[in-house]
Amino acid sequence: MSYLGEGGVKSGRLIKLVKTSLKEKGEKHLPTTTQDIRELIERIHLRLDDSFVGIGAEIADLRSADLADLLNSLTLAEAATVITMLPIQRAIEVCDQPTMRRRAAILERTDPDRAAQILTGLSADERTDIIQQMGQHECRRTLSHLAPEIRTELDHLLQYPPHTAGGIMTTELVRLSPDMTVSEALKHIRTVAREKESIYACYILEPVTHRLLGAVSLRDLVMAEIDRPVTEIMRRKPVTVGVLDDQEIVAQKIAKYNLLAVPVLEKDGNVVGFVTVDDVIDVMIEEQTEDIQKIGGMEALDEPYLQITLNRMVRKRASWLVILFLGEMLTATAMGFFEKEIEKAVVLALFVPLIISSGGNSGSQAATLIVRALAVGEVTLADWWRVIRREIYSGLALGAILGTIGFFRITIWSMFSPIYGPNWLLVALTVGLALIGIVLWGTLAGSTLPFILRRLGIDPATSSAPFVATLVDVTGLVIYFSVAAIILRGTLL
Numbered sequence: 001m002s003y004l005g006e007g008g009v010k011s012g013r014l015i016k017l018v019k020t021s022l023k024e025k026g027e028k029h030l031p032t033t034t035q036d037i038r039e040l041i042e043r044i045h046l047r048l049d050d051s052f053v054g055i056g057a058e059i060a061d062l063r064s065a066d067l068a069d070l071l072n073s074l075t076l077a078e079a080a081t082v083i084t085m086l087p088i089q090r091a092i093e094v095c096d097q098p099t100m101r102r103r104a105a106i107l108e109r110t111d112p113d114r115a116a117q118i119l120t121g122l123s124a125d126e127r128t129d130i131i132q133q134m135g136q137h138e139c140r141r142t143l144s145h146l147a148p149e150i151r152t153e154l155d156h157l158l159q160y161p162p163h164t165a166g167g168i169m170t171t172e173l174v175r176l177s178p179d180m181t182v183s184e185a186l187k188h189i190r191t192v193a194r195e196k197e198s199i200y201a202c203y204i205l206e207p208v209t210h211r212l213l214g215a216v217s218l219r220d221l222v223m224a225e226i227d228r229p230v231t232e233i234m235r236r237k238p239v240t241v242g243v244l245d246d247q248e249i250v251a252q253k254i255a256k257y258n259l260l261a262v263p264v265l266e267k268d269g270n271v272v273g274f275v276t277v278d279d280v281i282d283v284m285i286e287e288q289t290e291d292i293q294k295i296g297g298m299e300a301l302d303e304p305y306l307q308i309t310l311n312r313m314v315r316k317r318a319s320w321l322v323i324l325f326l327g328e329m330l331t332a333t334a335m336g337f338f339e340k341e342i343e344k345a346v347v348l349a350l351f352v353p354l355i356i357s358s359g360g361n362s363g364s365q366a367a368t369l370i371v372r373a374l375a376v377g378e379v380t381l382a383d384w385w386r387v388i389r390r391e392i393y394s395g396l397a398l399g400a401i402l403g404t405i406g407f408f409r410i411t412i413w414s415m416f417s418p419i420y421g422p423n424w425l426l427v428a429l430t431v432g433l434a435l436i437g438i439v440l441w442g443t444l445a446g447s448t449l450p451f452i453l454r455r456l457g458i459d460p461a462t463s464s465a466p467f468v469a470t471l472v473d474v475t476g477l478v479i480y481f482s483v484a485a486i487i488l489r490g491t492l493l
Contacts, residue, residue, distance in 0.1 A: 064090070068097035076102060080109035088114070092121035095130075098282065104133035107142070116145035125170040125279060128157040156272075165250045166243040168283060169264045169273035174202040176230055178213055183226040189218075201261055203271055204234050210270045212263060214238060240265050243272060251280045252377055291375060291461040320466070327470035331356070334474055338481040345492035347420055348484055351406075351431050352477070358402055358435055359442035359476035360469030366391055366446030367468045371460045374450055384451045388444065395443030399436035407432035423491050434483040441479060442472040 062070065071079040071094065083091050083106060095103050095118055107115040107130065119127045119142065131139055131154055143151055153171060160166025174192060176185050185202065193199060202221070204213045214234030224233045239257050241250050243264050254262055254277055264273045335342070335352075342349050370387060373379045379387060410428035414420050420427050446468045450460035485493060 064093040065097050065099060067094050068100040071106070072099070072101050076105050076109055079106045083107075083118075084110055084114060088117050089121070091118050096122055096126060098278070104130045108134055108138040112141050112145045115142050119146065120150060123170050124153055124157060124172055124273075125168055128154060128167075129162075132158065132162060160243060163247050164243065165241045165245045165247065165264045165275055166272070168247055168250070168279050169243075169275045170279075171273040173263070173271065173274050174199055175210075175271075176202050176204045176216070177207060178204050178229075178231050180230050181226065182221055182224045182228050182230060182233070185216075185230050186221055186226075189221075201274075203263055203274075204230055205271055212238070212240065212265065212269065212271045215263065238263065241275070242267070247280075247283045248375075250275050251283050254280045256377075291371065291459075324466050324470050327467075328473065330474045331477060334477040338477070341481055341484065341493055345427075345484070345488060347427055347492075348430075348481070352480070354406065355431075355434060355438055355480045356473040356476045359438040359472040359479075361442070362395065362398055362439045363442035363446035363468040363472040364466075366394075366443045367450060368446075370447045370450040374454060374460050381451060381454060384448075387447055387451070391443045391447040392440070395440035396436065398443065399439035402439055403432035403435035406435050421492075423488070426487055426491060430484045430487045433487070434480040437479045437483065438472070438476040441475060442468070445472055445475075 071082060074082065079102070083094070086094065091114075094100060095107075107118065110118075119130065122130070127150070131143070134142065143154070146154070157166070157169075157171065162168075174189055176188065180188070189199065189202065199218060201215045201217050203215050205211065206213060214231070214236045215238040216230055216234040220233050221230075239253055239259060240263050241253060243266050250262065253259070254275070259277070261274045261276045263271050264275060266272050370379070407428045410420060410424060410431060414424040414428075449468060453460045
């Protein structure tokens, strides 16, 4: 899919292309599949000057998700103009799509009053997320057009860090009084339903302190007899999260207990909001993206690949590359330390790439496995010894496999070539034993680093595969030449 440059495409041309495409296909309505939209955008040319007039009517039949994809492919100015020409309710629906990108940047380029109308129609958590991404000047300008109660709500939500339960929660929960009957509760829900983003569960709170007494699902309310008190059918002591709990903890609880929503409590036990399962899906995607990028040996981008500026992307990638490069310079230092051994037995240098790559690969495997296991809760810090013990056995087994292959490779090759000299058997033994030690060390290093970093309060994904590989490269050379010094002493050395 091609993305439009800043030169831009004017919607009149887009309309013509849509109509042409429909005429060719013999369709009566605008295309609604993502593939259709991609085909249209692929045909849009840059630097056209047609008018935007009529764009709203022409794309009225597009589904909101498809329209969000279309806006993602336009420049910010064009996307803002399209949003301006849509009916306000439609604009709200589009901005509420999970695939919609650059919402804050687009709303910054729209009229402040219209931007405020769109924000008002969004849920509290989505509204807060957009405001957090706006520039200071645009944020103040937009906030001045919001209703006082919404500004108060935003001020309350903005006090929580973005990656906590408070930062992703919505405050639009349904509160029930403990003295209500099922009939009264259902009537109250029907009264407030239109004002709420979603109703996964209702929460029974103490009238004055607002402390959580229990939770009741809509299914339980519908199935219960209408004259029963809600306190008889509510679930007491429901699963909760603290307002400052990390969003990963929230995601883990929702996944573990198979919840659609979880209430968020202040330190005093008061309910201030709830986090829904769709919020958690966004969190999981964000966290996994960050982990994958860190495992690849770079800082998390924090923006879509095609949206981040080239300068920012280079800065985020360069820092780790420089660190890894400086680390690899130690490899050259280690090679220099064993210069005399290499001069006496040049054949040892032939296996250096094999040796260091095997250790780095085994370490990267172990690091990836443990980082993922920590992320999904399969292991905890308390399991460190069990993990180390398993990796010792795994490292010995894997090292033995590679060492055996290396030994027989040299042995078989020596039958047809004198390249390894008369002491080929000792060389094969050196390579085989060194591989066992290096793979074992790489496996231990890769599995231990994530635990150390987690203990220090650092994201374990920082022990990226390239970082582990660089560490093992240096130490692997020391192991290799140390084994060679022992086995080849008196012959080649």
